[in-house]
Amino acid sequence: MSETTLGGIAGRMPKFIRRADPAVLTAFACIVILLLLGSLYSRSFLSPEYLLQQLKVASFLGVIATGMMLVILLGQIDLSVPWSVAAGAMMACAAAAYGPVGIALAIPFGVLCGVAIGIVNGIGVAYLRIPSMIITLATNAVAQGLMVVYTGGFSPQDSATAAMRYLATGFTIPGVPNAVIIWALIGAAMVFVLTRTSFGRAVYGIGNRERAAYLSGIDTRRIVMIAFAVSGGLSAFGGVLLAGYASKAAQSMGDAYLLPSIAAVVLGGTSILGGRGSYLGTVAGVILITLLQSILSVMQMPEAGRQIIYGVVIVAMLLLYGRAPASR
Amino acid sequence: MKDWRYLLAEQRGTLLALGIFIVMFIIYTTNHPAGFTANVVQTAANKGVLLAFVAMAQTLVVITAGIDLSVGMILLLTNCLASWLVVGTPLETTLGVIAVLAAGLVCGAINGAIVIYGRLQPIVATIATGAVYYGIGLLLRPFPGGSVNEDLADALTGKLFDVIPTSLVALLVVVLVVWVPFSRSEFGRAAYAAGSSETAAYMSGVPIRRGKFIAYALAGVLASVGGLFLTFFTYTGEAAYASGNSYTLFSIAAVVLGGVSLFGGKGSAIGAIFGALAFRTIGDLLFVFDFDPLWQPLFQGVILLIAVSLGAFALFRVRNRLEWFL
Numbered sequence: 001m002s003e004t005t006l007g008g009i010a011g012r013m014p015k016f017i018r019r020a021d022p023a024v025l026t027a028f029a030c031i032v033i034l035l036l037l038g039s040l041y042s043r044s045f046l047s048p049e050y051l052l053q054q055l056k057v058a059s060f061l062g063v064i065a066t067g068m069m070l071v072i073l074l075g076q077i078d079l080s081v082p083w084s085v086a087a088g089a090m091m092a093c094a095a096a097a098y099g100p101v102g103i104a105l106a107i108p109f110g111v112l113c114g115v116a117i118g119i120v121n122g123i124g125v126a127y128l129r130i131p132s133m134i135i136t137l138a139t140n141a142v143a144q145g146l147m148v149v150y151t152g153g154f155s156p157q158d159s160a161t162a163a164m165r166y167l168a169t170g171f172t173i174p175g176v177p178n179a180v181i182i183w184a185l186i187g188a189a190m191v192f193v194l195t196r197t198s199f200g201r202a203v204y205g206i207g208n209r210e211r212a213a214y215l216s217g218i219d220t221r222r223i224v225m226i227a228f229a230v231s232g233g234l235s236a237f238g239g240v241l242l243a244g245y246a247s248k249a250a251q252s253m254g255d256a257y258l259l260p261s262i263a264a265v266v267l268g269g270t271s272i273l274g275g276r277g278s279y280l281g282t283v284a285g286v287i288l289i290t291l292l293q294s295i296l297s298v299m300q301m302p303e304a305g306r307q308i309i310y311g312v313v314i315v316a317m318l319l320l321y322g323r324a325p326a327s328r
Numbered sequence: 329m330k331d332w333r334y335l336l337a338e339q340r341g342t343l344l345a346l347g348i349f350i351v352m353f354i355i356y357t358t359n360h361p362a363g364f365t366a367n368v369v370q371t372a373a374n375k376g377v378l379l380a381f382v383a384m385a386q387t388l389v390v391i392t393a394g395i396d397l398s399v400g401m402i403l404l405l406t407n408c409l410a411s412w413l414v415v416g417t418p419l420e421t422t423l424g425v426i427a428v429l430a431a432g433l434v435c436g437a438i439n440g441a442i443v444i445y446g447r448l449q450p451i452v453a454t455i456a457t458g459a460v461y462y463g464i465g466l467l468l469r470p471f472p473g474g475s476v477n478e479d480l481a482d483a484l485t486g487k488l489f490d491v492i493p494t495s496l497v498a499l500l501v502v503v504l505v506v507w508v509p510f511s512r513s514e515f516g517r518a519a520y521a522a523g524s525s526e527t528a529a530y531m532s533g534v535p536i537r538r539g540k541f542i543a544y545a546l547a548g549v550l551a552s553v554g555g556l557f558l559t560f561f562t563y564t565g566e567a568a569y570a571s572g573n574s575y576t577l578f579s580i581a582a583v584v585l586g587g588v589s590l591f592g593g594k595g596s597a598i599g600a601i602f603g604a605l606a607f608r609t610i611g612d613l614l615f616v617f618d619f620d621p622l623w624q625p626l627f628q629g630v631i632l633l634i635a636v637s638l639g640a641f642a643l644f645r646v647r648n649r650l651e652w653f654l
Contacts (some may be wrong), residue, residue, distance in 0.1 A: 128637060312460060323448060
């Protein structure tokens with residue numbers, strides 16, 4: 001009875017709302033609520049400058065969360081994000097110290113280091129069948145160890161190249177920060193890959209049931225490995241952008257991105273068990289998290305309060321729409 | 329199969345961890361400048377016991393096929409709490425210790441409630457609660473500081489009859505009071521059954537929910553025991569994000585080294601304890617061989633990577649490729 005009424009109401013709505021995932025809608029609704037709450041606190045919350053600034057800050061998280069989403073869609077998780085980010089940033093800055101060739105190759109080199117970490121993860125998960133949570137923790141520790149040995153335990157002295165700074169803070173189109181354009185390009189590529197290529201179909205298939213995907217002729221191990229490599233590369237690229245933004249790399253710059261990237265993906269309605277989720281949701285999750293962080297810092301909430309509110313909000317939102325079905 | 333061979337097969341993981349620990353410890357003490365003395369053993373025990381408590385906590389949750397990524401943060405939170413409460417007269421100190429343990433119980437119970445009754449995935453849920461616990465810890469101790477009842481601290485980190493490290497005795501007591509009764513109880517069996525096959529356990533009427541809930545709650549208590557001991561060793565409370573994270577990471581490493589299956593249903597806290605002691609000893613080997621301490625994180629990471637890769641040997645027993653996909 002209520003089903004048909006709901007269907008009747010839904011039938012009269014525009015097509016794009018009918019097709020949308022309730023989780024994505026909830027996430028966007030929360031963004032609007034946060035903006036309204038923020039505008040009550042200060043009028044500048046609705047100004048275009050503030051919103052563009054937020055989008056720019058969000059784009060770093062957005063790039064990293066894109067890779068995380070790919071891995072989560074497979075039903076895996078990538079906990080090596082913190083030091084993939086740091087390694088990408090540090091190695092790109094380090095390459096810049098080796099003359100003009102180094103400066104030219106700084107960005108690809110940083111990304112490649114992330115890809116290397118991702119490939120180790122991928123080999124462990126896909127071919128050695130180690131639980132992703134464990135192998136990525138281990139590679140994270142190894143990457144940290146390598147970086148500590150390389151830097152001697154301090155923040156490296158090398159600074160970011162002009163190209164990195166331009167990517168993170170420059171303006172190609174007047175008014176639109178480059179970082180936002182980069183996020184849009186990466187996001188568009190991700191949407192294309194997920195919805196229009198056999199690779200994307202395979203990712204969803206593996207996330208639903210790897211065994212079935214394997215039996216239908218997909219080389220599941222290769223797909224899983226590529227996904228982890230892409231995730232590592234995107235994390236490192238996020239690190240490169242961050243280094244460009246701050247014009248140098250720092251020891252624990254990636255720590256602040258692990259929880260937010262997972263949270264952004266999961267809040268966007270992607271199932272942590274894999275196989276379900278849309279990129280639009282991840283965009284919503286990223287913006288939601290960035291806004292939440294921004295409002296808490298504008299309100300001059302101390303770090304402790306921020307962490308608490310942050311954890312509580314994530315648990316609360318997941319309890320709203322991220323629950324697993326009851327075992328019956 | 330004969331009885332003793334069956335027992336041996338059942339305890340293989342634990343015995344392997346014990347073996348690794350003994351070998352590593354012999355290498356450690358024979359190369360230590362002071363040799364095998366009570367003081368060397370005491371220092372090693374104090375460092376190892378801390379991780380052993382956290383590893384026991386992790387084991388309880390891992391047995392149910394879950395994971396607790398907030399153990400390190402519960403340790404930090406209870407460390408900060410203990411640096412406020414475990415002071416003053418013996419009565420106040422006792423009440424303080426009880427309050428700290430209760431705080432750990434509450435943290436664990438919240439995790440359990442969210443995972444079991446809220447039906448969220450343990451990974452995401454405990455990362456989020458970990459952020460909350462860290463935040464509360466930071467609220468309690470924005471800057472490192474505080475104090476602890478030093479008589480109690482010295483008694484629990486010293487030596488009994490000048491030979492046996494007291495911390496080892498405390499570890500033994502905790503094993504006897506928490507682990508042994510739990511693993512032999514109906515709920516312990518339910519936790520194992522839930523980790524082994526939740527559906528089958530549910531169908532046979534095993535109280536899996538209560539078993540899992542008690543496992544999560546006890547994990548919180550064990551992590552708070554770790555937090556207490558951290559306070560006894562350092563005399564201060566400190567909410568350092570990196571240190572909480574590394575305790576979580578090391579607890580998983582110790583559990584894996586200790587032969588506890590991350591898919592659940594297999595292993596014991598005793599194995600995890602030896603895994604923790606072995607992991608700490610391996611980390612300390614660098615010092616006795618006079619390496620640069622800078623290499624320690626890399627060394628520990630590589631050990632961790634090798635330890636988790638050893639699980640891949642099970643692939644050689646796979647007869648049907650479909651068994652790759654669990």
